[in-house]
Amino acid sequence: MELRKITYFVEVARLKSFSKAALVLYVSQTAVSQQIAVLEDEVGAKLFNRDKKTVQLTAAGEVFLTESLRLLRQYENAILKAREVEKGYQGILRIGFFSMFDREVIAPMLATFHAGYPKVKVSIVQCNFQDMKTNILNDTIDVGFSFCIDSEEIEELKVQETYPKLCVHKDHYLASKTLIERKDLEGAQVISYIKNREQLACYETHHSQENPGQLSNKSFLVENMDDAIMLVSINAGICFLPEVKSFVNQEKIVFIDQTVEDVPFAVNAYWIRNNKNVVLQKFLSELKADISKI
Numbered sequence: 274m275e276l277r278k279i280t281y282f283v284e285v286a287r288l289k290s291f292s293k294a295a296l297v298l299y300v301s302q303t304a305v306s307q308q309i310a311v312l313e314d315e316v317g318a319k320l321f322n323r324d325k326k327t328v329q330l331t332a333a334g335e336v337f338l339t340e341s342l343r344l345l346r347q348y349e350n351a352i353l354k355a356r357e358v359e360k361g362y363q364g365i366l367r368i369g370f371f372s373m374f375d376r377e378v379i380a381p382m383l384a385t386f387h388a389g390y391p392k393v394k395v396s397i398v399q400c401n402f403q404d405m406k407t408n409i410l411n412d413t414i415d416v417g418f419s420f421c422i423d424s425e426e427i428e429e430l431k432v433q434e435t436y437p438k439l440c441v442h443k444d445h446y447l448a449s450k451t452l453i454e455r456k457d458l459e460g461a462q463v464i465s466y467i468k469n470r471e472q473l474a475c476y477e478t479h480h481s482q483e484n485p486g487q488l489s490n491k492s493f494l495v496e497n498m499d500d501a502i503m504l505v506s507i508n509a510g511i512c513f514l515p516e517v518k519s520f521v522n523q524e525k526i527v528f529i530d531q532t533v534e535d536v537p538f539a540v541n542a543y544w545i546r547n548n549k550n551v552v553l554q555k556f557l558s559e560l561k562a563d564i565s566k567i
Contacts, residue, residue, distance in 0.1 A: 278312040279341045281305050286338050289328045361551035363392040369400040369408055369417035372498040373520040378433050378540045379418055382563045386556055393552050409545050415553045416544045430542040435515045438528040442508035453531035464493040464501045464512035
């Protein structure tokens, strides 16, 4: 059943006239009559009672009109949705985060993006470092936020970089200091990261025998920032971290300036080259605009 026949039927029902419908549709009255006759044959029911003066819907016609109007609304809605998807105003954006620092940096911009594109569905997943790279390459996520991903197939956008402070529990004996130096760490339980290849490369570029960085011989070893914060929050150790505020209990944890560790914490955006998701392009445009304001 062609949509054109439905349109002709709806116009005749609305105007109660074949001739008036023909004028609106810019076709001949004969063409309208022929299409309605074919439609009635396909439906298997008479849709109009008509004589030389009046055109009235039959009982079957009343029911068919209700469903026809619903069908036309669905068709128009389908067109609108397709156009919005094509322009990036509707769709889905899949985001991967590596650490709470990534989330803290991106959260304000993500809120702004959602306000500007309320029809876009945002899916957020937590990834470890290796899963982040795999998910981007496999198109499981559209964009991932991490510190360093090395791949010729992946694009990178530098978002933010900051230097660490010493994160300690408020009951820790170092919490009263305003500046931490190397001598202050003697005997302290330092929480450190299990470093992958990329982290080690970054770490080694900042350190030498003369500048060894943090003491790690008495460290807890963790894989992510969330675990480090958890250990600090129970006063099980201290850790060099970027100052995060949104996702920590500020009644328990403080961040103190320090002169020991100078390896920066970076937040970068990564996505596979030639990603076809129009929503991603909108998001990256908003992200770049946000970065330019920093």
